[in-house]
Amino acid sequence: DRIGIQTLANAGFSPYEMPNFFERMQIANRNSTTNLPELLLTHPVTTDRIAEAHDRATKYSPNLKTENPLYNLMKAKLLVSTSNDKVKLLRTLKTMLANKNYRDEHAIRYALALTLLANRHTDGVQKQIDWLIKNDEDRVMYRILKAKLALVNNDNAKAMQEYEKAFQIYPHDKMLGLDYAEKLLQNNMAAKAKKILTNIPISANPYYYYLLAQANQTTGSKAESYFALAEKYYLQGQTAIAIEHLKQALKHVKTNFYLTTRIDARYKELQAELLEEKSE
Incomplete structure (x- = not known):
């Protein structure tokens, strides 16, 4: 002990x-x-x-680990995304900031900026972004915030510029990659969205494969689209549906031997897994 x-x-x-x-x-x-x-x-x-x-x-003086600033920022993001009453949350965050009732000012200001955006109160967002950039290191989430502010202000061109600048600095960031690819697809830029998605690390995230399937479908890569959808359904626990999509992928694949081999291997793997699930 x-x-x-x-x-x-x-x-x-x-x-x-x-x-x-x-x-x-x-x-x-x-x-x-x-x-x-x-x-x-x-x-x-x-x-x-x-x-x-x-x-x-009791013989040891308190010497707790310093909290990770990124962890606090992610907690702030989660707080905003899960709030059912963002008007009330906005009031609470403003009060906390005014009274200095916080453990991490960066996190409280980041949460405030996100909540202002959620309530479409764009006037105060830039102030928070400026403070965060001045008082903290460069972070991808602040750059995404700038892009989202431009989108809320209906300045689509500026938003895409902000995403592109951020991606040049953080080319392998998953959060940025997913967000940027989503916006590219919404702006009929599927080829670039596909390039972005294939550039970031493969993620065990159904939404990643959903976006990849969209990008492949729009660019005419039907086999790859079905392949991506199969992974999406598998990650959602729907192995049987995933297998059906792999069957479709095999039907649409043409002369790409490497892709055919990958799809076939995954098909056999999920078939074996489904049989095991049924036997339990």
């Missing part, structure tokens, strides 16, 4: 997590005398052990 608590503290984590975990283990196994893990049989979690762990933890 001593070594474990010391390791937590040295790594920048709270040493109190050790006794807290012991307490949860004690509660979970309170009424169980059988099927206990061997560790609990040889090292039972007693009240004395918990108390001793608490005592050891």
Whole structure:
């Protein structure tokens, strides 16, 4: 226990997590005398052990890991995207910023900018973007924010310029790539959207394959479109539908031996997986 608590503290984590975990283990196994893990049989979690762990933890001064700024920004984005009342959220964020009631000013301003956009209150967005760019390092999410502001202001040309500039700097960023490809497809630029999607790392994200299928379909690559849709349905847990799309892909593939081999291999792989699912 001593070594474990010391390791937590040295790594920048709270040493109190050790006794807290012991307490949860004690509660979970309170009424169980059988099927206990061997560790609990040889090292039972007693009240004395918990108390001793608490005592050891108090000897370490707080030295928690500094929060990752990017993590806080992603939390802010999630907060806005999941809010059911963005008008209320806007009021709350403005109050928090005015009263300095926050742990990370970058995150609160980013959330405020996103919420202003969601409410189509574009006047204050640029102010937040300017502050973020001035007081933080260059981040892809701030560049996406600039593009989204241009879109809300119905300046499509500027939005596409912002996306292109961002992509030149962050050519392999998944979040930017998906957003940019979506906008390219909406602007009848499927060939470029396909290039963007094939440039970013392949993602286990159904929406990635949905966009890729659209880009392939629009550019006349039917086999590749069905292939992409198959992956989309597979990632959504619909293996049987994925297999049907692979069948269609094989029907439409022409003289591309490499593509045929890939589709056929994936078809056999999912067929075996579906049989296994049915046998369980």
